[in-house]
Amino acid sequence: MSSPATDRLRTLESTGLLDSPPEPSFDRLTRLAAGLLDAPVALVSLVDDRRQFFKSALGLLEPWASRRETPISHSFCQYVTRERTPLVVSDAREHPLLRDNLAIRDLSAIAYAGIPLMIDDQAIGAFCVIDARPRQWRPDQVELLQDLAASVVTEIELRMALDDRRQQIAELKRSEQIHRAIVQHLPSGAVFVLDRDLRYVSAEGPLMTEIQRRAGLEGGLIGRYAGDLVSPANREVVLDRYRRALAGERTDTEVERDGRYYDMSVVPIHDGEAVTHALISSYDVTDRRRQILEASEARDSLARERTLFETTLVHIEDGVALIDEDSRILLANHAFAAMLGLTPAEVIGLTREGFVRQVGPLLEDAEGFAEALAAQPEDVGREFTFARPRRRILTRTWTRVPLSDGDGILVTWHDVTAERDLLREREQQLLLDVLTGIPNRRAAETALRTERQRMKRAGTPMSVALFDIDHFKQVNDVHGHGAGDQVLRAVAGTLAGQARLTDTVARWGGEEFLAVLNVPLEGARTFCERARAAVETLRCPPVERVTVSAGVAEVAAGETVSDAIARADKHLYDAKRAGRNRIGA
DSSP: OOOHHHHHHHHHHHTTOTTOOOOHHHHHHHHHHHHHHTOSEEEEEEEOSSEEEEEEEESOOTTHHHHTEEEGGGOSHHHHHHHTSOEEESOGGGOTTTTTOTHHHHSOOOEEEEEEEEETTEEEEEEEEEESSOOOOOHHHHHHHHHHHHHHHHHHHHHHHHHHHHHHHHHHHHHHHHHHHHHHHTTSEEEEEEOTTSBEEEEESTTHHHHHHHHTOOSOOTTOBGGGGSOTTTHHHHHHHHHHHHTTOOEEEEEEETTEEEEEEEEEEEETTEEEEEEEEEEEOHHHHHTTTTTHHHHHHHHHHHHHHHHHHHTOSSEEEEEOTTSBEEEEOHHHHHHHTSOHHHHTTOBHHHHHHHHGGGBSSOTTHHHHHHHOOTTOOEEEEEOSSSOEEEEEEEEEEEETTEEEEEEEEEEOHHHHHHHHHHHHHTTBOTTTOSBOHHHHHHHHHHHHHHHHHHOOOOEEEEEEETTHHHHHHHHOHHHHHHHHHHHHHHHHHHSOTTOEEEEEETTEEEEEESSOHHHHHHHHHHHHHHHHTOOBTTBOOOOEEEEEEEOOTTOOHHHHHHHHHHHHHHHHHTTSSSEEO
């Protein structure tokens, strides 16, 4: 019967987190804890029987930050793990349990707050924050730390569930591989599976009865040694092929027995990196051999068609490849090979797995590339964005074509980068004001809808501000519309330059500009004042002085954006009546 300590370590080991590299999902939580609790150090600490390993460490001193672990002698988290309860300490130098701990001297750990990480009712470590000075941790800070620790536990549990799922899928795929191989080879032969001791674990196919009769064996083959089924004349060659398959090599051999000819393929079956079994398919090809001479003319015709096809491929700009039913590339043109940075000769024979390994790293979104290919319907194009060696957008289509030995697939990759870039440029132009180069009214309306939805969803503030150029009609009347256009461009650029990346400043109409701001009223007023002052410093000869007036309003809960803009418009005109070059709110 195992001890509680053994059970805890076994649970910790099962997470697969020990000595694993840093991951953004855990680092985000330590950054969040450090920022919200104003703590210089935040850790996800996993405690085994001799050390504490940091899955995430923010603000830790060297050399511990680079090592990502400390001896157990430097751990406060060991007590959180042992007692399975939070530990909150304002000054470790005065704490009876911690005052002699080396973390005080070597890690500057004075104030400490740690929450146990519970997986399967076992404490595997702690989520903690540390300060180098004494401090009192408030109850709301401890409660926040508990919530973040719960998020760490959820991340670990999701990771473990995903690992279990991947193992199940891998086992299922292996079983499906065996089943699919058997089905594909029936009814024209027999299929066997051997374990590493060269004993049969599976034997199927309509030729089984005839094979057993010729070998003089009665009863089933399961558990029998492979050499019992092989004729003495073929035993050395056949057993050598079996052993080579168990070493990871596929072989194809023709053997003769009692005047009959058999094609034998021996394929390794993998479980991860290890070869666990060998799959043997055996076909009686005696009749096929008799038809070889009759098929000579057909093969010559096929060779001519292949030559014609290859010649055609050379002159096609799209990437084209012909793939057999085993997902192996038979033919490919230069454009297809260039996608991989290879020559056509190097592409020939490449399997689906090899193609995915070669192309995946070139994509902008490499994850799920193999699944995306498998899920694509026939004769339906799908777009993929390549990031390397240069950005390209390619569409992939495929269709089935008959081959001499079964169905094949004709795959075409077409470069649509220019078309997509042109479409994107046209869409962007529709959202820009031609004169000023800043977003136009259509873009502003889109920003208003987006911010309003965010406000409803997250409860964050939203404000709008209307700017109007003072005495703009006088500029046009005195100096002409050319000078007026120059003033419009200068003011637009200045207002946009004062905005944050999350704000939108757009030309609303004429000499009027709208700012969409995700800040409360006070923040919007600050922005408007800063923008007003910046415009006041503009010099646009022959215009002697340029100023703007503005009205600002915060969108209230339940209020429409149009109502808020109307209030801002009223404040704008209040500012103009009060003398211009000022903010109304």
